[in-house]
Amino acid sequence: MAGENSPTRSRTRQTGFIGSLVALASALADFFESRAELFATESKAALVQFILVAVCLVAALLFFAFGYVFLLATAVVAVAHLAKVSWLWTALAAAGLHLLIALILLLIARSGIKRPIFRATTAELKKDREWLKNLETTNQTRS
Numbered sequence: 001m002a003g004e005n006s007p008t009r010s011r012t013r014q015t016g017f018i019g020s021l022v023a024l025a026s027a028l029a030d031f032f033e034s035r036a037e038l039f040a041t042e043s044k045a046a047l048v049q050f051i052l053v054a055v056c057l058v059a060a061l062l063f064f065a066f067g068y069v070f071l072l073a074t075a076v077v078a079v080a081h082l083a084k085v086s087w088l089w090t091a092l093a094a095a096g097l098h099l100l101i102a103l104i105l106l107l108i109a110r111s112g113i114k115r116p117i118f119r120a121t122t123a124e125l126k127k128d129r130e131w132l133k134n135l136e137t138t139n140q141t142r143s
Contacts, residue, residue: 076094080087
């Protein structure tokens with residue numbers, strides 16, 4: 001690397017103010033080029049790290065879902081055995097309970113979506129628009 005002839009090193013050096021400006025520009029270009037290379041290298045490493053974390057999270061969610069299904073199946077069979085009822089009826093009751101909970105959660109989510117967000121920010125932006133409109137009409141009447 002030290003023996004390489006880069007474009008900035010192979011140029012003949014000028015003296016004086018212009019030479020100093022050229023040297024400064026060359027040094028800045030080298031600086032930003034090295035930082036861009038460093039950023040590119042670290043970006044690739046960060047992408048690999050992000051993909052690894054995403055894969056681990058998806059796998060954990062998948063294993064959690066399978067664990068929940070097996071736990072639920074075990075609970076259905078246990079309740080059916082203890083109550084001396086067919087496991088089909090117990091499974092149907094568990095499915096109905098899950099659907100009811102899902103419906104309740106969807107209704108809660110729908111009411112949350114309908115509620116306006118950023119009310120204070122929206123009100124301030126509305127005041128700003130009104131102020132700008134009034135400012136514009138004030139400037140037009142002065143002209």
